[in-house]
Amino acid sequence: MKTDYSDWHCDGSTPExxxxxxxxxxxxxxxxEYFFYTAIxxxxxxxxxxxNRIYHIRIDPNDFSTVLFEYLWADGTWGKLSSYxxxxxxxxxxxxxxxxxxxxxxxxMRYIFPDSMLRAENSRLRLLSQDRDVREDVVSxxxxxxxxxxxxxxxxxxxxxxxxMSSLKLNDELYSKTRRAAEKLLKNMIILTxxxxxxxxxxVGSRRREIASSALLGDLSEIxxxxxxxxLIEDFFRVPGEDIHxxxxxxxYDFPLRLGWxxxxxxxxxxxxxxxxxxxxxxxxxxxxxxxxxxxxSRLHRRFREAVRRWWNVNNS
Numbered sequence: 001m002k003t004d005y006s007d008w009h010c011d012g013s014t015p016e017x018x019x020x021x022x023x024x025x026x027x028x029x030x031x032x033e034y035f036f037y038t039a040i041x042x043x044x045x046x047x048x049x050x051x052n053r054i055y056h057i058r059i060d061p062n063d064f065s066t067v068l069f070e071y072l073w074a075d076g077t078w079g080k081l082s083s084y085x086x087x088x089x090x091x092x093x094x095x096x097x098x099x100x101x102x103x104x105x106x107x108x109m110r111y112i113f114p115d116s117m118l119r120a121e122n123s124r125l126r127l128l129s130q131d132r133d134v135r136e137d138v139v140s141x142x143x144x145x146x147x148x149x150x151x152x153x154x155x156x157x158x159x160x161x162x163x164x165m166s167s168l169k170l171n172d173e174l175y176s177k178t179r180r181a182a183e184k185l186l187k188n189m190i191i192l193t194x195x196x197x198x199x200x201x202x203x204v205g206s207r208r209r210e211i212a213s214s215a216l217l218g219d220l221s222e223i224x225x226x227x228x229x230x231x232l233i234e235d236f237f238r239v240p241g242e243d244i245h246x247x248x249x250x251x252x253y254d255f256p257l258r259l260g261w262x263x264x265x266x267x268x269x270x271x272x273x274x275x276x277x278x279x280x281x282x283x284x285x286x287x288x289x290x291x292x293x294x295x296x297x298s299r300l301h302r303r304f305r306e307a308v309r310r311w312w313n314v315n316n317s
Contacts, residue, residue: 005034012090021090026078036069037062043091047099057106064102068094071101083196088133096134096196103199120187123202127155130201138197141189147182154179219305259307261300268293269300 008031011017024031041061048059072080084093127135139151149168153159159167165175190198256266268286271277279297283290 003030003034005031005039008034008039012092012094013088015086018084018086018090022078022081025072025081032069032073036065040065040091040094043095043098047095047102050099051102051106059102063105064098067101067105068098071097088137089131092131092134093196096200100196100199120184120191123187123191125155125183125187125201126203127201128158130197132156134197134200138190138195138201139186141193141195142182142186144185147178147185150178150182151186154182219308255308255311256304259303265296265300268296269304272297273301273304 010021012021021035025035044061044064048061048064052058072078074080080097083097084090127138130138135156136152139148139155142148142151146168150164153164153167161175164170165172168178170178187202189195190202195201256269261269268282271282272279279290279293283293286293
């Protein structure tokens with residue numbers, strides 16, 4: 001008769017709860033099957049969704065559970081569980097392990113390429129969107145006190161630029177230099193220590209196309225000035241990079257409504273400016289010549305850019 005574990009519940013944030021999980025995994029094969037194929041379903045769904053968003057690959061849930069189960073039960077033991085430090089939430093650690101192993105599985109299956117050239121210079125931090133205990137664990141990798149203090153204020157406490165400049169006594173130039181040095185060191189430490197959170201908090205290359213078109217980046221560069229390219233959007237909107245998605249779309253979708261444009265003009269502008277739709281496709285969609293689309297968009301773009309510049313000057317005077 002199959003054991004019913006449906007009433008089992010555990011808080012992975014307490015030492016007692018974690019000890020219970022590990023004890024059951026090591027001594028009860030039926031519980032191990034329940035744990036990996038049923039208990040972690042919410043966590044599994046979240047990670048599968050994240051992998052699909054990043055790599056556009058759909059993973060079978062049972063494959064996910066099998067890969068994680070086989071990794072932790074390597075060579076017929078549960079020795080891999082010993083890599084859990086005993087601090088922090090067990091399920092946060094397990095999420096990081098699962099993400100890393102699923103990515104390794106996809107590399108092995110040749111669905112994606114390995115990040116064999118992962119470096120601080122070609123990677124971006126995705127740390128602000130993680131839970132606080134993960135942010136604290138990652139930032140603690142940096143032992144240089146001034147850089148650690150900056151990273152703790154920025155990533156853990158999520159202080160604003162002005163708050164950090166005031167508390168750490170930094171001017172504009174020193175703030176930018178400190179941030180670049182601190183983030184470079186942090187990325188190097190994540191890579192060199194092979195942190196279990198590596199694949200959660202580092203992405204290879206620029207992912208700006210996910211949140212902004214090339215037209216928007218060009219306009220912001222012209223308006224903001226010589227802001228570092230990797231911080232351009234954050235400096236314009238005054239919010240951290242990983243909190244920027246909703247801000248951009250809220251601003252870019254709402255701003256044209258202030259300009260008195262017709263709905264058809266707004267939709268045409270959004271199609272080109274925000275979604276990078278091809279002019280030839282829009283010409284077919286609107287039943288107009290390509291030259292008409294180009295001229296119409298050029299005029300709308302100029303009016304938009306001038307209005308945003310005025311907005312910027314008023315709000316940053």
